[in-house]
Amino acid sequence: MRATILNCTLKKSPEPSNTQDLADLVAANLQDLGAGVRTIRLVDHNIPPGVASDLGEGDDWPEIRQEILGSQILIVASPTWVGHPSSLAQRALERMDAMLSETSDDGTPVAYNHVAGVVVTGNEDGAHHVISEINGGLIDIGFTVPGQSWVYWNMGPGPGPSYSDTEHGHKYVHQVASLMARNLYAVAAALRERPIPVDISREAG
Template structure:
């Protein structure tokens, strides 16, 4: 069974505080479960102490080593986050920065720890920037060995200069649900193929 791990990169550190990223990740998680994938409990990254740096362990108090282990124990990474100032938020960028060390953690065939694993993005915001955020995420993830499937992102943005959040909608827009299903299907399919036939390196 394909296993997926959602990371909520909201700027809100309190897990009890609702976030639109959580709402989007719930839609995506349902889509993955509909494809017979196992979806682990969402990790609220801002609630952890993910230190700045580009190693796999930045010393005492760094929560990245344990999160790194959890990420790599799954077949699919669902990186969810909000748009701030028309780009992906700083918490998601911290996660991406910490994976930079994968470039030097290769096996005998030159494969990074993320080789053979799939990543997708779940983006929310009430301003422009969804495509730019996806571009940032996908370029960074691809650089450090992740595979991006066709239709690798599901996003929602509200009216320009508006104040409505995704979590406050009365219902999930049909196109969001449809895109989540396509993304989950493609990602689960690709992860299944890679699980049995990793890249040669």
């Protein structure tokens, strides 16, 4: 079992990332279940805007796309900015839009039989909105989103410390991160054994 985490922080490596710290918690739980995990910090790569899988020379997205489709589990990790996903989370969804029309050799849409979840941080409110926006896009693209396949942390309304600066809410977050990892792993394993059937002999109409 393989998992890919797209860290959509706006902070370039090696700057510390609260989003990375929370995503690492989920990654550790997945690794305990036997999954291999790779994290990609999107801001460290050149990902031009567009809705194609390959925009030519200098585009790093094709390699990232290959990592996503080579994994059974995708996690999109995003900070909350003015109540919305980061611009890089939106960019990732826009680039994955091309998967809507892409199929494997047997006609199965390429995102089918892959599961997805969301990690959200921010010292402001709005996490549930960010989760809904990202999950909605992932479902449209073809990913399966299990129940309770997200974890978030925020400080609540108003300014305050970030996730890595306080122990506030960490007990809850640890419980939910563990549940998220188990649910993602279980549904990914089930889909590996019994993939979603696709009847390519029928025309949409």
